[in-house]
Amino acid sequence: MISTSSKSDRFRRQTAQLDLPPRVLLGPGPANVHPRVLTAMSTPPVGHLDPTFLAVMDEIQDLLRYAWQTENELTIAVSGTGSAAMEATLANVVEPEDVVLVGVKGYFGNRLVDMASRYGADVRTISKPWGQVFDLAEIKTALETHRPKILALVHAETSTGVKQPLEGLGELCQQYDCLLLVDTVTSLGGVPLSIDQSGIDLAYSCSQKGLGCPPGASPFTMSAKAIDKLNSRRTPVANWYLDMSLLSKYWGSERVYHHTAPINLYYGLREALRLVAEEGLEKRWQRHQTNAELLWQGLAELNLVCHVEQQYRLPTLTTVRIPDGVDGKAIAGKLLNEYNIEIAGGLGELGGKVWRIGLMGYNSRPENVILLLNALKQVLYF
């Protein structure tokens, strides 16, 4: 018999069956999920080396290549949330003393700075006020000045609602022989984007925004040029879990065990990516744009001002200035508690100054726009 003499029941907490409110998630993500994705996620797991699971992984890779418009062989889902995929891009190519130039125009630019520093990079930054974008000339000047090995930019800044134009960046980076690293967390699946046409060498995203899947398995892609830098490292990748020299052997034809994949999340991600392929990228991008414009128009009718100039606004995430005298947090609280609608406040510099409203993936639907606008009208003006 097993000894039980001194076992403690102190934390043997009595809990009820999971019982959560039916939220409409119109913040910066997670967004609500298509019922087909939830059903797929609840499929009983098979093993992470089962031939049937390896086929699921292959399908995820192809469907991700479609969604991202890339032919990169190393296009996979990292077994963590978007921040893990973000860290994976830096961890694999940054070696101590490498100059990394980061364009900071919001919270996630700062996160790139923090992460790159931890891998020993010589980090240089250029900055813009939160809500603005960089123009090509500024970036060219900075490349000329800093001669970085990597230029890191956020395509869709979740903290500001800004869409950074990518035109011309690939050519510039080729000219200055540096890798182009782009955060597509809030653009993949909702905003026009082509990794290969834009000359992007490293990109990451998440599952819970434009792709409409729960969080936890996160898209990652790396060009042949970036792989060359990985292969010519003088030091091992300083992060075991995210080491692509090991992970590529599990996702590639060798099928060498690295870690146990989050099986059920991959089921969900596969279903979410199937939905993207079924809808088609043009239609999906157009849907996001149309519903965002509907939102912007309605906000204007409520005398609310968008923080970002229209041409640089993300269709997936809109920042709205909190009017003078209005308690932004109280309004968001009312939406949540009275109408089960989640929107978010600002992050970092924009804390207390804006609300963040997301229309992402499955949630980018006109009924959600109408619901939100009318609920907002109620809590603001009645």
Place this chain on the structure above:
Amino acid sequence: MISTSSKSDRFRRQTAQLDLPPRVLLGPGPANVHPRVLTAMSTPPVGHLDPTFLAVMDEIQDLLRYAWQTENELTIAVSGTGSAAMEATLANVVEPEDVVLVGVKGYFGNRLVDMASRYGADVRTISKPWGQVFDLAEIKTALETHRPKILALVHAETSTGVKQPLEGLGELCQQYDCLLLVDTVTSLGGVPLSIDQSGIDLAYSCSQKGLGCPPGASPFTMSAKAIDKLNSRRTPVANWYLDMSLLSKYWGSERVYHHTAPINLYYGLREALRLVAEEGLEKRWQRHQTNAELLWQGLAELNLVCHVEQQYRLPTLTTVRIPDGVDGKAIAGKLLNEYNIEIAGGLGELGGKVWRIGLMGYNSRPENVILLLNALKQVLYF
């Protein structure tokens, strides 16, 4: 309108609805999952800062404290699989030049060596043949010789099926003023274990074995003494995603955003931990032991030999020697293809020499033992 001129449909793969075989997972994990866990996982997500989700996180923390028998405040689930939680233990407390002593007696001991090296540790090792355990005197001698800051040992070696006795280790580590780090990946929820009584400072586990949950959210715990080492670091934690100085502010009362938690996995983990609390640890440990003994007896009747001496055998994972002249891979393939039963071959040194049979969590049931033994009999002898 959005330009669609140059979009490629090359990877817009036609895929069918997910359709996977009904595997009985009797390998080293993942194991099958209680239907209640799958149902919980398919609950529509709420936001990662929603008050109702924060309550779910609190429940997970308490239920994990119960399962691990610890009062450690920093007891959380890392947003990755077991290997991420493993890396988290080292990343947070290892600083460059720290002496880390690793007891290597299997594949996962080697992984600890690899990971600790990447964080700049001065790694020392002691070794045992795969299938044996360390005794206290050997460890004492090694502590005396190497004077490490951290002693790392694997409680339940998934590659060998060995259970390392933990008695006396806590006192030894206190005497030599070093932190005790223990891998409990294949023991938590299935093998008697008390973090606090054993004087363990750092431990990690996974969700897909003894806890009977899909993989992807992994238990991590850290004592006050280990937190002191974290707080007195001269260098930042060299891993952003797993940095406990940041993560503890999300799981603690401050609720500062760090990353978007894998919401639905936490729903599943909560339900799996509820099942542990409902059953009670003594009963659960006893169930694992009873079913393992049933398996061992049946294997002996089939003239199969367990690789590990009975007193050191894990109830969760049994290594069985492949008889001379038998093609181990072919037998496992037949079990999978003819009976939908997954068992695994050996890892590393034991590759080709043993099969690994798991009876973990929900799968530790007499009907699985009978099924496996009779299927094995068929494919071996008929």
